[in-house]
Each structure stands twice: as C-alpha cells, then as structure tokens.
Amino acid sequence: MSSNDRPVGASVAKAALRQYRLAQPQAFAGMGRVVADGAAARLPSSGGSDATTRSGIRFADNKGPVLSPVHIWPIFWGSSWSTDRAPTAGDVTAAVTRVVTGPFMSALDQYRVVQPGTVARATLLASSEPPNPFSNQDVVDILYGLLLAGAIPEPDDDPLALYTLFLPPGVTSIDSSIGEHSYFAYYNLTHLWLADAGLGSNVHYAWTANNGSLDFVTTVFSHELVEACTDPEGTTILGVEGTCGQSGWCEIGDVCTGTTGQVDGVSVQSYWSQRDLTCVIPSRGAVADATTPAADPARTAEPSVTATPVAIPSGAQSSVAPRPSASVIPLPATPVSAPATPATPPARGALNRILQLDLPPAFFFWVEFLYLIALIVGAILWVKGTWLHDYLPEQIGPIPISIPWFGALGAVLISIAGISAHNVVGGTASTRWDPSYNFWHIARPLVGAAVGTVGYLMLAAVLDATRVAGTTPSSPGVRPVSNLIAFLFGYREESFRELIKRAVDLLLQPGVRGGASGTPPPSPRP
Numbered sequence: 001m002s003s004n005d006r007p008v009g010a011s012v013a014k015a016a017l018r019q020y021r022l023a024q025p026q027a028f029a030g031m032g033r034v035v036a037d038g039a040a041a042r043l044p045s046s047g048g049s050d051a052t053t054r055s056g057i058r059f060a061d062n063k064g065p066v067l068s069p070v071h072i073w074p075i076f077w078g079s080s081w082s083t084d085r086a087p088t089a090g091d092v093t094a095a096v097t098r099v100v101t102g103p104f105m106s107a108l109d110q111y112r113v114v115q116p117g118t119v120a121r122a123t124l125l126a127s128s129e130p131p132n133p134f135s136n137q138d139v140v141d142i143l144y145g146l147l148l149a150g151a152i153p154e155p156d157d158d159p160l161a162l163y164t165l166f167l168p169p170g171v172t173s174i175d176s177s178i179g180e181h182s183y184f185a186y187y188n189l190t191h192l193w194l195a196d197a198g199l200g201s202n203v204h205y206a207w208t209a210n211n212g213s214l215d216f217v218t219t220v221f222s223h224e225l226v227e228a229c230t231d232p233e234g235t236t237i238l239g240v241e242g243t244c245g246q247s248g249w250c251e252i253g254d255v256c257t258g259t260t261g262q263v264d265g266v267s268v269q270s271y272w273s274q275r276d277l278t279c280v281i282p283s284r285g286a287v288a289d290a291t292t293p294a295a296d297p298a299r300t301a302e303p304s305v306t307a308t309p310v311a312i313p314s315g316a317q318s319s320v321a322p323r324p325s326a327s328v329i330p331l332p333a334t335p336v337s338a339p340a341t342p343a344t345p346p347a348r349g350a351l352n353r354i355l356q357l358d359l360p361p362a363f364f365f366w367v368e369f370l371y372l373i374a375l376i377v378g379a380i381l382w383v384k385g386t387w388l389h390d391y392l393p394e395q396i397g398p399i400p401i402s403i404p405w406f407g408a409l410g411a412v413l414i415s416i417a418g419i420s421a422h423n424v425v426g427g428t429a430s431t432r433w434d435p436s437y438n439f440w441h442i443a444r445p446l447v448g449a450a451v452g453t454v455g456y457l458m459l460a461a462v463l464d465a466t467r468v469a470g471t472t473p474s475s476p477g478v479r480p481v482s483n484l485i486a487f488l489f490g491y492r493e494e495s496f497r498e499l500i501k502r503a504v505d506l507l508l509q510p511g512v513r514g515g516a517s518g519t520p521p522p523s524p525r526p
Contacts, residue, residue, distance in 0.1 A: 057243050057255055059274050061111065063434065064235030067204065067228060068108075069115035071161045072100050073152050074122040077142065078168035082126040085169075087214035092166055093122045095218045098264045104222065106282040110275045111230040111237045111252070120161075123151055130167060133174040139165055139207050140184050147186065147203070155186050155203050162228050165207040166217065172209065179220040181206035181228040204232045215267035219260055222268035227251040255279070361423040361433045364441040368419065371412045371445050375405065398460070399453055400479070403486045407452015408445040410490030415444040448490030455489035455496065456482055 074096060076089045087095075099105075100117040108114075123146070131138055143163055146152045152163060162181075173180075183204045206224040210217050227249075230237040234249045244250035252272040256279035259270040263283055270279035382392070382401075392401055419441065422433055440447075459482055489496045 057272065057277075058240045059111075059237050059243065059252055059272060060240055061237055062235055065232055066112045066230055066236055067117075067160050067162055067232050068113040069160065070100070070113075070117035070225070070229050071158055072096060072117055072119045072225075073158075073161055073163045074119065075125060075143075075146070075152070075163060075165045076122065077125045077128065077130050077165050078171070079126045079129065080168040081124055081166070086212070087210075087217060089122055089124060089166075091214055092217055093119065095214060095266045096164075096221060098266045099218060099222055099225065099268060102264045103282045104263045104268055105226065105229070107271070107273050107275075107280050108226060108230060110273065113229045117162075117225075117229070130171050132171045134167075134171065135174050136180065136182065139205065143203060143205055144184075144186075155201060161204065162225075162232075163203065163205040164221070164224075165205070166221075167207060167210050169210045169212040178209040179207065179224045181224045181232070183233050202233065204228060219267045219269050223253040223257070223271075226271045227253045359438065361419050364438065365416065365419045365423070368412050368415045368441060368444070371408075372416070375409055375412065375445075379405065399456060400482070402479075402483055403456045404449035404453050406483045406486040407455070407490035408449040410452065410487040411444040411448020411493060414491045414493070415441050447493055451493050451496050452486030452490045454500075455485045459485055 074089075074093050076092070081089045097119045100119050102116070105113065105116050125142070125146075128142065130142075142165070143152075146163075147154055153161060155161065181204070183202045185201060186203045206221075206228050208217055208220045208224065231249060231251050237252060239250035239255070244254050253269060255272050256270040259279050259281075260267060261270065261281040262268065263281060268281060270281045272278075273280045382389075394401055418437070
C-alpha cells in the first residue's frame with residue numbers, strides 16, 4: 001500500500017511506527033528446513049500404513065500463530081531469472097499459484113489454517129546476485145533491504161505475508177539445505193503499550209533452492225509452504241518428542257519428505273495429517289494418500305505473470321542492510337501479478353481496535369496497574385475518610401463491603417502476574433501473549449468481586465449448616481477468614497469455576513457416576 005492510498009489516520013500511525021523499526025533485522029536461530037536427501041527426517045514406511053511407524057508420529061498444537069490465509073510474495077533473486085532459462089519466473093509463479101490457491105492446503109484445516117492462500121505480485125531482483133554458498137543471514141539482509149526500499153510491504157501492512165525467495169540454479173546454502181523457513185523481528189513493539197497489536201512486528205520468510213527443474217522447485221516450495229503456514233515461528237504445530245530426528249523445528253513436512261505427487265499438474269510433497277495418521281496430498285474432491293498421488297487433471301490455462309524488476313540499495317547483502325537511497329526503483333502501487341492477487345488488509349480505525357481490545361500486553365498491564373491503584377486509594381479513603389461511607393455502606397445486605405474488595409484485589413494481582421509472565425508478542429510458547437485473554441483482563445476486577453462474594457456466601461452456608469451458635473462470616477473472629485477466602489477465590493477464579501461446575505453437576509445429576517465405561521459425563525465448557 002502506498003502512502004497516497006493510506007487513510008490519514010493510518011498514515012499518522014505508520015509514521016509513528018517507524019521509530020520502532022529495528023536498526024538491523026533480528027534473526028532468530030530456529031528454522032524449519034528440508035535437506036537434499038531427506039535423511040534427517042523420519043519417514044513413514046508405505047506412506048504411513050505401518051502401524052508401528054504411525055504410533056510413533058504425533059503432532060500437537062502449541063497455540064502459537066498460524067498464517068491463514070497466507071499471502072505469498074514471490075521474490076526471484078539473481079539475474080538469471082530475467083532470462084528465458086527454464087524454469088522461468090513466470091513458470092514458477094504460475095505453478096506456485098496453483099499450489100497455494102488449489103486443494104493442496106485443504107487438509108491444513110485441522111491445524112487452524114482454514115483458508116487457501118493467495119499469491120501477490122512477483123519481484124525480480126535482477127540487479128543482485130546471491131552469494132554462493134549463501135546463509136540465512138544473507139536472506140534476512142536482502143529481505144530487510146527490500147522492506148526498507150518499499151519493494152515489498154512491511155509486516156504491519158500485510159501481517160499474513162510469507163516472503164518467498166527463489167534462488168537461481170546452481171546456488172547452494174552453506175548447510176546443504178534445499179529449503180528453509182523462519183522469521184526475523186522488524187519492529188520492536190514489546191513495550192509499546194498503545195501500539196496497534198494488529199500490526200505485525202515479525203517478518204516471515206522462506207527460500208527454495210533450484211536445480212533447474214520446475215518439479216524440484218515446486219516440491220520444495222510445497223514443503224516450506226505447509227510448514228510456514230502451520231508453524232511460522234516454531235511455536236505452533238510441532239512433533240512431540242521422538243517424532244523427528246533432524247535439527248531445527250519438527251514440522252508436518254519433515255516426516256513426509258519421501259513421498260511426492262501432483263496436484264493440478266504441479267509436483268508437490270505430501271505432509272502429515274494427524275487426523276488421518278498418514279502423509280497426504282489433498283486433491284480436488286478428496287484427500288489422497290501420498291503413496292497414490294492424485295491423477296493429473298486437465299491443465300488449465302497458465303496465468304499471465306509479470307515480474308516487476310526492482311533495484312535494492314548498494315550493499316544490502318551486508319550484515320546491516322542500508323536505508324533506501326536514490327538507486328531504489330519503487331514498485332508500482334498496483335500489483336502486476338497472477339489473477340489471485342491479495343488485497344492488503346484494510347487498516348482498522350483506532351476506535352474499532354479499542355472496542356475489539358486488539359491491543360498489546362503492555363496496555364493491559366497499565367490497565368491492571370490502574371485497577372490496583374484505584375483499589376488501594378479506595379481502601380485508604382474508606383478507612384480515613386467519612387464521605388465515602390455515604391456512597392458505599394459498610395454492608396450491602398448481608399455482605400460486608402470488604403468481601404468484593406478482597407475478591408477484586410486477588411483478581412487484579414493474578415492478572416498482573418499473568419501479563420508479566422506472557423508479555424512478548426513474538427516470543428516463545430512460554431512467553432507469548434495470547435490475545436484471547438484480552439477481554440478477561442479487562443473484566444478481572446468485576447469477576448473477582450463476584451466470585452469473592454459467592455465464596456463468602458458459601459462460607460455463610462457452611463457456618464449456618466454447622467449451626468455454630470452466634471457465629472456468622474461477619475463475626476469478628478471469622479471476618480479475617482472471610483476476607484481471605486474472598487481474596488483466594490478472586491485470585492484462583494478458574495479453580496473456583498471448576499469447583500462450581502462440579503458442585504452443580506453433583507446437585508443436578510446426583511445419581512450419575514459416569515457412563516457405561518466408568519468415565520464421568522461431559523460438562524459444558526466454561
């Protein structure tokens with residue numbers, strides 16, 4: 001998206017965001033990779049039909065991000081791509097479009113990738129030659145230079161982008177890989193508490209080697225495609241211990257490198273389906289076992305592909321990519337590409353983002369901190385001042401005012417602890433921020449006050465049932481215990497909800513002890 005096409009508010013936000021752009025890309029050591037002979041991966045025999053092999057392969061969802069729907073930005077690195085040498089940039093882009101937009105990705109729905117991808121305009125880097133051999137850092141540096149030059153959208157403009165570099169024939173990597181995918185940090189938004197969390201801070205990329213065969217290029221690309229979509233940062237769909245034997249991330253393409261087939265006339269590699277417990281190549285109308293590749297349907301007319309040449313600043317392959325200079329040739333604002341060209345996701349207004357609480361962890365930390373200050377100030381005013389008693393009586397019916405206060409206090413403290421432990425937008429699985437808790441953090445004081453009050457009422461019911469003469473939760477000797485219970489219930493609200501569910505199930509189904517197999521009946525999700 002060009003600056004002229006961007007709304008005024010989005011332009012202001014974009015300008016403010018530039019100050020958080022890293023001076024140099026921060027590459028991450030982890031990666032998903034495929035080697036030439038597949039020896040590093042554990043391959044299922046007979047396409048996964050062997051029961052022993054099947055039982056040893058299992059992939060789990062670690063709740064990291066996925067790219068859905070993925071936006072592929074093809075980048076052809078090297079002057080040889082400007083020639084008619086096969087495979088041409090047009091051949092590769094046409095084949096990639098079939099893989100990305102066709103049925104091949106349909107079985108990824110079990111991994112939260114529920115939509116097919118799209119292919120954006122192709123970029124030709126004819127003025128730059130990749131080192132031979134090259135490293136992942138070389139790839140990161142060239143991408144960083146393209147981002148600074150405006151040749152490809154920055155991650156906040158297209159958070160679902162997968163920048164895919166295609167190498168010229170004969171160029172090899174320093175570690176003998178023929179394809180890899182990984183990511184690097186482009187912005188530092190970790191401590192920007194009013195930042196738009198919808199803006200991407202990491203750049204996801206992949207690269208594919210080239211032996212001069214279109215089938216080779218598309219097969220390696222299909223491997224990296226499914227892995228980058230389901231595990232873009234090494235924190236999402238990963239094999240459990242013992243599934244893979246190679247270095248790097250253990251992903252759904254790594255256990256299927258020995259099985260290939262065709263989809264819509266394009267060569268692809270199979271990938272693991274945890275649902276089917278085998279390697280699969282989805283075809284039109286079915287999910288084919290990888291050992292019996294889908295029949296090649298009648299080939300449709302290949303899309304017309306135009307690769308737009310672009311020059312990058314001199315020295316962009318160095319360890320620190322330079323800022324754009326006068327040598328930069330900007331790409332046209334309108335993509336010139338295959339028919340399936342994704343539109344850049346529209347910028348959402350600030351009010352809409354706030355209403356949807358699409359905000360980073362630092363925002364919620366300060367919200368909880370203000371909650372804590374308000375609770376402390378309220379308690380001081382209650383103890384020291386008398387005017388607050390006119391608005392908040394000492395008791396609301398049978399419930400002392402201290403009960404909801406202690407419940408809210410416990411809720412705010414557990415919320416602050418959670419934010420402190422999981423405050424990294426692009427971190428590992430143990431530190432990654434989960435936006436599904438955003439509304440939960442905002443509502444925490446009210447929820448804590450409510451569960452603390454219910455806990456107090458439960459204590460009152462217990463004391464009444466024991467018929468201890470003259471003893472109530474408000475009695476001087478019992479009041480500290482009542483406040484402590486309200487605090488604990490507010491702090492451990494999740495455990496409290498589970499307790500309530502079990503108690504209700506016991507009351508409503510007193511005769512039920514489980515099904516025919518002895519398992520307890522299912523309870524509704526919270």
